[in-house]
Amino acid sequence: MPRKLPPLSALRAFEATARLGSVTRAGEELGRTHGAVSRQLRSLQDHSGVELFEKAGTGLRLNERGEALRQVVAKSLDALEQGWLRVLEEARGPSVHVACSATFAMRWLVPHLQGFYRRHPEIRLRLSMTSAQEIRHQGADLVLVWDRRSYPACDRERAIRLTDIAFGPVCAPGHAITRDGERLVCSTRIAHEHSASAWETWQVNTGLTASHEAELFFPHTHLCIEAALAGLGVALVEQRMVGEDLAAGRLVAPCGFVPFADGLAAIPARDHGVSPAARAFLAWIAEEFAAEAAAH
Structure with missing residues (x-):
């Protein structure tokens, strides 16, 4: 059976407008004119048969139905974007995306990476250097973190302890x-x-x-x-x-x-298993920590 979906271009225009709070800014992000984005929004409302926005001064804001749709569309587009990027990365060869704090990346991880590349020259490593609050949903294969208390229970249960x-x-x-x-x-x-x-x-x-x-x-x-x-x-x-x-x-x-007590741990992504490249990274970093501890 054919999918019962509105035009995807209209959903993109809707999500961008809702997220940015402006038809003009949505048009700038999408490379469309103000009029083109407005027509996409009208098309979506016509397709659904319900109003999604209400007037707010000279602009627009989501009503209750619009907010419900925004949550669904944003989550779906995030998953589509991450899946698309993952397919592209896999097509370029083995890779692993690691998210960690900027300080850990600068002061420990990057200075040690030469050893990883010597052992695994075929694997591309991508780093996201963000704050602890921001690294949750960057599409990373592994998130390195020491304080896991604010993470969902399912994430804490999957955490792989790396070192003291x-x-x-x-x-x-x-x-x-x-x-x-x-x-x-x-x-x-x-x-x-x-x-x-x-x-x-x-x-x-x-x-x-x-x-x-x-x-x-x-x-x-x-x-x-x-x-x-x-x-x-x-x-x-x-x-x-x-x-x-x-x-x-x-x-x-x-x-x-x-x-x-909890030590430093790696939390694998929820939506896919630990890839061979991610397992290679985990084995390497655990060995680096063990060698460092033995030296001291």
């Missing part, structure tokens, strides 16, 4: 930080905007309480590290991310580092 991790407070030498019994006292605490719970986890694991007068937030761990290097306060970071800074004396870790 340990966090500790770091600051510039001479920065005002003192330990008073079970209290760590500093003037300014530096926290990650999307994983500020790391400080609470550290306190539970150490039995110490971090006391501070002010707090600075940054959206990426490397900015937290740079703030600590600049003497702005005390940042809580994973020890691998600051190994060179500690060795060079640019930072100090007055309390050392304590393990975080």
Whole structure:
């Protein structure tokens, strides 16, 4: 039986207009004129027999039926786009798309990649360097993450543990930080905007309480590290991310580092199994971590 669908071009115009909140901007994204997009929207409403938009000043906004359709269309177009890109990538040869934090990519993964390419010259590795909050739905084969509490249960259950991790407070030498019994006292605490719970986890694991007068937030761990290097306060970071800074004396870790139980893990994509290329990457990175631990 033929599919009962409206014209796909009309659905694209509808989704772009709803997402961007403007017929003009939708036209710019789609390479169409304002009039052409408006005709696609009228065509979709005529095809459905229901109104999808309502007037909002000089513009349009979705009504209840329009919002319901937007959710369906957006999800379908996302899946179509990811599937299309996956087919194209597979046609070009084995590849693996890894999403991780920008700090981990810059300070650990990229410096180690030469070993991966030597072992697997046939595999293309694509990296998405985004914040922890943003990397959920980028179409990645693997998401590398240490804090899995905000992920759905089905994702947490599929997580593949890769290595131990340990966090500790770091600051510039001479920065005002003192330990008073079970209290760590500093003037300014530096926290990650999307994983500020790391400080609470550290306190539970150490039995110490971090006391501070002010707090600075940054959206990426490397900015937290740079703030600590600049003497702005005390940042809580994973020890691998600051190994060179500690060795060079640019930072100090007055309390050392304590393990975080869940460790670093890889979460495979839900919509397809772990590919041979992804398995090769997982085997390689686990070996790199094991060799690193043995060396220390």
